Amino acid sequence: MSKIKSIPAQPTPPPSASGVPIGDSVEPWVADRRALLVKLIVDHYLAGNKAKLKLVNLAKDAGISRQALDRYYGDLKPYIAGRRDVVELVEGTPLREQVETQTAINEIEAKYEKKLEKLQVAHERALDKALSSHITSLMNSDVVLLEGNKIRSALEKQTLHNAELLKQISSLELKLMQSGGLIAGATALGRTLPDQNKLIFNVDIETLSMSFKRNATLEAFETAKSNEIRTIRDKISKYQNTPDVHVVMFADRYISRFSTFAENYTSLRNELSIIVRLPLFSRSEFQNFIKQIPTEFKRSIHIPYSASDNEKKAQRTFIYQKFQLPPTEIKGADTATNPSIEWGIDEVVFFKIKQGD
Known part of the structure; x- marks a missing residue:
């Protein structure tokens, strides 16, 4: 689970013996902590963690006591325990689609895990039955030889079957994302483009910048950004068994819209383009x-370019007029080292930005 810094609390009265503030300031304090607890629960769910979220760990990460969690946020415990749908916590927010997609993926994985368990039980029963039917007519040495051959043959069949199920899971995940609009065919100017398989992973800098503008610390911004990038990297690795994968990296310099780049990118026929x-x-x-x-994945990186400092400033003002990028991000973008083939990349592409991109 991602570590997230606690939201700075508003001035509160002295705490009680349990560590919970008392007095008229309880409600604002509860509201701030509630928002943080909801984010921790949702982040744990989106990370695809199989282990249940422990109340004591959640309370520690939120900067409160276990007693305060039970007292003020008891309504969140069904979501923590998995008895209620996490999508209810993100209703009306951009995270709803991500939570629904993760839920569908979890259901698919659970379905095939149960199927594998049933196949394993059936296999063991069939193997026991086959051994029992031969013991009465074979010598002990023959029994040992038969058992070894059957086990080896069964394991080979089971391994092949498991590999086939994993391929089916990957295929279903791709179809699921396609139904959500993440992978789509495209047409333009009355002509049909080659079959498009595009999987788009966006680091939500805009939302992180809004949090930073609301007095979040720079450390919290950088931690959240690193966590999102790490989650994307882990999701990409799940496609290791998918053929013809092309990871297209967009080196964001905050002077060109990622959404425009991803929408206009055209993948090769029969190639899965993961745009990051x-x-x-x-x-x-x-x-x-x-x-x-x-x-085995092809790797390419695309870098937006502008030689004019005034143009860069104008683009950032236009694109991020509703958000305030941290000054360190702007400085990092302007002084960034340009990637090269020697970095382990198959293709490096510089493209000149257009005003309004």
Whole structure:
């Protein structure tokens, strides 16, 4: 589960013996902590963690006592225990679609895990039956030989079957994302483009910037950004068994819209293009990301370019007029090291930005 800094609390009266504030300031304090607890629950769910979220760990990450969690936020415990749908916590927010997609993926994985368990039980029963039917007519040495051959044959069949199920899971995940509009065919200017398979992963800098504007610390901004990039990297690795994968990295310099780039990108026929927004600025950051990508994937990086400082400033003012980027992000983008083939990339593409992109 991602570590997230506690939201700075408003001035409150002295705490009680349990660590919970008392007096007229309880309601604002509860509201701030509730928002943080909801985010921690949703982040744990989106990370695809199989382990249940422990109340004591959740309380520690939120900066409150276990007693305060039970007292003020008891209504959240069904979501923590998995008895209620997490999508209810993000109703009316951009995270709803992500939570619904993760729920569908969890259901698919659970379905095939149960199927594998049933097949394993059936296999063991069939093997026991076959052994029992031969023991009465074979010598002990023959029994040992028969048992070894059957076990070896069964394991080979089970391994092949498991591999086939994993392929089916990957295929279903792709179809699920296609139904949600993440992978789509495209047409333009009355002509049909080649079959498009595009999977888009966006680091939500806009939302992170809004949190930063609401007095969040720079450390909290950087931690949240790193966590989103790490989650994307882990999701990419799940497609290791998918053929013809092309990871297209967009080196964000905050002077061109990622959404426009992703929408206009045309993949090759029969190629799955995983388009990733990467607001990373140093060689070490890029290589830490790249080394986790399966080596059989094609890797390319696209860098927006402008020689004019005035144009860069104008673009940022236009694109981020509703958000306030941290000054360190702007400085990092302007002084970023340009990637090269030697970094372990198959293709480096610079493209000149257009005003309004």
